[in-house]
Amino acid sequence: MKLDTAKILQKRKKQILELWMKNQLVDFSLREDLMSNDELTVQSEELVDVLLQTLSGNNLEDLQASSLEAVHEVLEGISISRAKQGYSPRETGMFVFSLKDALLSILAQEIKNDPVQLLDESLKVSKLIDSLGIITFETFIKGREEVILRQTDEITEISTPVIRVWDGIVAMPIIGTLDSSRTQVVMENLLQEIVDTSSSIAILDISGVPAVDSLVAQHLIKTVSATRLMGAECIISGIRPEIAQTVVHLGIDLSGIVTKASLASALRHAYALLQLEVKKVVAK
């Protein structure tokens, strides 16, 4: 008589879930700090439900079968949410692989009289869980990459603050690489701030820019030109000695721009332009 593994497993669903939960709860990698046991039970139940529902003799053999898509979907959802919650790949992997142990031990109880068939069916279940494991990892990494992309966006947002240094003087420290999209953000923020504060002097500090090549220089020149069109003077500060030498060798002409070595000297220049004076108070 030919036994139907899918049917057997469906019949023993409750025990499978119990066994799986037990496996997960004894595992040392259980993260009670990230997810409560109740939540874990709900998640596990959802996966077992959909897995056993869609399981039939056919898709147990053919792992690419489209009928397994529902399982993949649930798994991907769990995997991505775990990636975002900060689970390690190992913990996420163990979640799926501990299900294999549960399925196999139930299978062993049911087909104990026929070792050949047991081996056969166990291999199939094993392969199925392995392929689910791969999907888990794929989506887990995708989830992590999303986190990284979001952080990159956030960094771009926060890394271009405009600071009002004095009445009529704004400064903008640029930290990190200046590429085309970044320059756009820098220019927009700076020009807007000039309008908002009706400043007449803008200081662009590039101490935090690792390398100034011809494109970065071109971006800087454009930003200075745009500032001048708005009726403000733009000073570039934070030119380090090695950057100065490199710019000269590259053949970039920055002679039309006021450049200073430090933010302090740029500020002094700005004060002079506004005819302000900073004086030490002499105690009488």
Add this chain to the structure above:
Amino acid sequence: MIVLSSDNMRILKELDMVVFRNRLKEFAVKIGMGLVNQTKLITAASELSRNMLRYAGGGTVLIEIVNGPQRQNGVRVTFSDNGPGIPNIEQAMKDGFSTGKSLGLGLPGAKRLVSDFDIKSTVGKGTTITIIKWKNG
């Protein structure tokens, strides 16, 4: 010339250039290159990798630490792409010449920044540029 260590990278998007520059810096620091030479090398590499990305849609870079004459160590970087190639190299090496809307300083500027500069290009096949910056060069 003896190659002491090497690394291969692909440049397909602007983000790859940041990773490449950091890796190149690691190599330069490893042989004890000074800050000015490091910056010159990284800037030249930045120009060339950007050219590759912009005009050929990407390519590969090979970073090597080489031991040259007088037992001096240096960093050699090879940029290869399968882009459209450069029809007139002499013209492309002139200051201010650009087919894009850039300053036209990338190729000639990069040549001035490094110790050794070699360019080979076949129209329709691609371009290979090799630069060397000696530790004290």
